[in-house]
Amino acid sequence: MNDEFAxxxxxxxxxxxxxxxxxxxxxxxxxxxxxxxxxxxxxxxSPSLTSLRIIAENLRVPTAALLPEEGADDSQLRRQxxxxxxxxxxxxxxxxxxDARRSLERAxxxxxxxxxxxxxxxxxxxxxxxxxxxxDENQELAFTHLTEAAERFESASQPEGxxxxxxxxxxxxxxxxxxxLAIRFFETVSxxxxxxxxxxxxRHRLLFRxxxxxxxxxxxxxxxxxxxxxxxxxxxxxQTRPRALATSALQEAADHLSRGDPQRAADHAAAARQLxxxxxxxxxxxxxxxxxxxxAEEEGKRAEALDALRRAQRTxxxxxxxxxxxxxxLAEGRIHLRExxxxxxxxxxxxxxxxxxxRYQPLLHGRAALLAGKIAAARENLxxxxxxxxRAEKCFRSAxxxxxxxxxxxxxxxxxxxxxxxxxxxxxxxxxxxxxSQASGRREN
Numbered sequence: 001m002n003d004e005f006a007x008x009x010x011x012x013x014x015x016x017x018x019x020x021x022x023x024x025x026x027x028x029x030x031x032x033x034x035x036x037x038x039x040x041x042x043x044x045x046s047p048s049l050t051s052l053r054i055i056a057e058n059l060r061v062p063t064a065a066l067l068p069e070e071g072a073d074d075s076q077l078r079r080q081x082x083x084x085x086x087x088x089x090x091x092x093x094x095x096x097x098x099d100a101r102r103s104l105e106r107a108x109x110x111x112x113x114x115x116x117x118x119x120x121x122x123x124x125x126x127x128x129x130x131x132x133x134x135x136d137e138n139q140e141l142a143f144t145h146l147t148e149a150a151e152r153f154e155s156a157s158q159p160e161g162x163x164x165x166x167x168x169x170x171x172x173x174x175x176x177x178x179x180x181l182a183i184r185f186f187e188t189v190s191x192x193x194x195x196x197x198x199x200x201x202x203r204h205r206l207l208f209r210x211x212x213x214x215x216x217x218x219x220x221x222x223x224x225x226x227x228x229x230x231x232x233x234x235x236x237x238x239q240t241r242p243r244a245l246a247t248s249a250l251q252e253a254a255d256h257l258s259r260g261d262p263q264r265a266a267d268h269a270a271a272a273r274q275l276x277x278x279x280x281x282x283x284x285x286x287x288x289x290x291x292x293x294x295x296a297e298e299e300g301k302r303a304e305a306l307d308a309l310r311r312a313q314r315t316x317x318x319x320x321x322x323x324x325x326x327x328x329x330l331a332e333g334r335i336h337l338r339e340x341x342x343x344x345x346x347x348x349x350x351x352x353x354x355x356x357x358x359r360y361q362p363l364l365h366g367r368a369a370l371l372a373g374k375i376a377a378a379r380e381n382l383x384x385x386x387x388x389x390x391r392a393e394k395c396f397r398s399a400x401x402x403x404x405x406x407x408x409x410x411x412x413x414x415x416x417x418x419x420x421x422x423x424x425x426x427x428x429x430x431x432x433x434x435x436x437s438q439a440s441g442r443r444e445n
Contacts, residue, residue, distance in 0.1 A: 006043045006045070006046045006260065007042075007043030008043075009040075009043075009047070009066060009260060010040050010041040010042055010043040010044075011041070011043070012066055013027075013037075013040060013041055013055055013059075013066055014041040016059050016061065016065070016066070017041075017059065020059065022059075024037045024038055024041070026058075027055065027058050027059070029058050031054050031058070032051060032054065036051075037055075040055075046259075046260075048259075052066055052258060052259070063258050066258070076262070077110055077114045077116060078116060078118065078121070079262045079266065080110060080257070080262065081107045081110050081111055081116075081118075081121055082121070082266070083253065083257055083262060083265050083266050083269050084103045084104070084106050084107040084110070085103070085104070085107050085121070085124045085125065085128070086253075086266070086269040086270055086272075086273050087099075087103045087250055087253055087254070087269045087272065087273075088100045088101075088103035088104045088107070088128050089128060089273050089276070090249070090250055090269065090272035090273040090276040091103060091250065091276075092128060092131060092132070092276070093273065093276020093277060093279060093280050094247060094250075094276050094279060095320075096247075097132055097135055099250075100128065100132065101132060104125055104128055104129055104132075107121075107125055108125050111125070118156075119152040119153075119155050119156040120152070120153065120156035120158050120161065122152055123149045123150075123152035123153045123156060123158070123161055124149075124161065126145045126146070126148050126149035126152065127145070127146065127149040127153075127161065127164055127165055127168070129145045130142045130143075130144075130145030130146035130149060130165075130168060131168055133145060134168065134171070134172050134175070139172060139176065142168075142172055143169070143172065146165045146168050146169050146172070147165070147169070149161070149165050150162045150165035150166065150169075153165065159192065160204075162192075163189055163192060163193070163204050164204075166185050166186075166188055166189050166192075167185070167186070167189055167204065167207050167208060167211065169185045170182045170183075170185035170186045170189070170208070170211045170215075171211060173185065174211060174214055174215055174218070177218065179215040179216070179218040179219050180215075180219075182211060182215045183212060183215045183216075185211075186208040186211040186212045186215065187208075187212070189204060189207075189208040190205075190208050190212075193205060193208075203277065203281075206232055206281070206284070207284075209228050209231050209232050210228075210229075210232045210284055210287075210288065212228050213225045213228035213229045213232060213288075213291065214291065216228065217291065217295070222295055222298065222299070225291075225295065226292070226295050229288055229291055229292050229295070230292075232284075232288050233285070233288055233289075233292075247272075249268045249269070249271045249272035250268070250269070250272040252264075252268040253265045253266075253268035253269040253272060256268060279319055282315060282318065282319045283316075283319050283321045283324070285315050286312050286313075286315035286316035286318075286319065286321050286324045286325070286328075287312075287321075287324050289308050289309070289311045289312035289315060289328075290308070290309065290312040290316075290324055290327055290328045290331070292308040292312075293305045293306070293307075293308035293309035293312060293328065293331055294331060296308060297331065297335060302335060302339070305331075305335060306332060306335060309328045309329075309331050309332045309335075310328075310332065312324065312325070312328040313325050313328045313329060313332075316328065322355050322356070323356075323361070323364065325355060326352045326355050326356050326361075326364055326368065327364070329348045329349070329351050329352040329355075329368075330348070330349070330352050330364075330367055330368060330371060332344075332348045333345045333346075333348035333349045333352065333371050333375070334371065336348060337371070337374065337375055337378070342375055342378055342379050345371075345375045346372065346375045346376070346379070349368055349371040349372040349375055350372065352364075352367075352368035352371070353365065353368040353369060353372060353388075356368055358391065358394070358395050358398075362395040362396070362398040362399040363395065363396070363399040363401055363404075365391075365395050366391075366392045366394075366395030366396045366398075366399065366401070366404065366408075367392075367404070369388045369389070369391045369392035369395060370388075370389065370392040370396075370404065370407065370408055370411070372388045373385045373386075373388040373389035373392060373408075373411055373415075374411060376388060377411065377414065377415055377418075382415055382418055382419055385411075385415050386412070386415050386416075386419075389408055389411050389412050389415065390412070392404075392408045393405065393408045393409070393412065396408060402435050402438050402439040403435075403436070403439040405435055406431075406432045406435035406436045406438075406439060407432075409428045409429070409431045409432035409435060410428070410429065410432045412428045413425045413426075413428035413429040413432065416428060
């Protein structure tokens with residue numbers, strides 16, 4: 001902690017102590033000497049992180065509240081805001097949206113309190129706020145944040161930030177099944193990369209190709225999608241960086257920031273962001289492998305499809321991408337079921353059910369249960385088939401998934417027919433017919 005920062009931390013502690021009517025002895029509370037506390041308040045010594053935490057607890061405030069809120073010069077404020085933004089990006093990369101949101105809110109507060117005229121900093125806040133809104137499916141607000149961020153990056157002559165906005169906008173349209181509009185954004189990124197530096201920014205090149213591949217797959221142009229997917233696989237880093245390393249680096253950054261050591265805080269925050277980026281790339285790798293498996297399955301290349309899907313599962317398990325792993329397991333189970341390999345199919349379906357939640361992922365869990373029910377019926381385990389199909393029925397009702405609910409009614413009808421419950425079977429078949437009609441009406445509308 002430098003001398004000036006230590007002085008201001010001491011002043012802040014003294015201010016908070018006096019506001020609470022506490023003496024130095026009261027604040028020390030037999031956990032440190034009043035003399036040491038006096039030196040801290042006068043800026044003559046730098047407290048350790050442990051001492052800061054004890055002081056904060058005795059004052060009943062968060063440790064961050066001991067940092068001076070006013071009086072920092074512009075360069076110090078800018079540095080602190082940059083560190084908070086880097087930490088927010090790293091938190092997003094390791095799926096800590098709440099921590100990312102807190103870092104962004106603090107960065108926004110500091111920027112609003114300062115006299116800084118920094119369009120680049122405000123653009124970064126808007127960019128990551130837009131990404132958070134995308135995660136919460138607030139598409140309109142996300143679009144507003146991202147387009148405004150892109151304009152500010154342009155005015156600050158920061159083309160890389162503008163590219164990040166374009167990529168995020170492409171992803172947003174892709175998630176809304178608007179493949180044509182998504183392609184426009186991804187191709188704009190491609191064009192700008194070629195104009196700026198021959199397209200040599202590896203991460204952006206990888207991300208726009210990945211986006212384009214999924215967009216063309218959405219449009220049914222499988223050959224184009226397949227070529228792009230293979231290019232993405234060539235670009236992906238061949239290493240795993242566990243989430244724990246990034247989280248640890250973020251904690252170190254926060255500790256150094258609270259101790260007034262911005263240089264070390266910045267170093268750890270940058271390391272956390274790099275680790276988070278590697279983790280994101282590995283998650284992307286698992287999704288690419290899953291997509292390659294689906295393309296190979298559609299082309300009738302069974303062995304190639306199974307190889308890609310199993311690699312997708314291993315990679316997804318490495319980085320905790322449970323949704324991708326479950327989807328790959330379901331695809332593998334369907335292949336085994338078609339080939340009559342019922343034991344392998346049942347194993348894949350059971351694993352998919354085990355890593356999904358009927359409450360938080362009703363559609364995915366329902367798909368796994370429906371597959372498990374079909375397999376159990378094929379193996380003539382009719383009691384098991386009925387149990388898991390009823391679970392699938394509940395999930396699809398919860399997700400308002402009419403078409404899959406109709407398929408489930410058909411499967412239940414077959415099970416009831418096989419167990420001699422003819423009236424119940426007919427009721428289920430009639431229900432399936434009504435639901436298929438309803439699903440058809442929805443598609444026409």
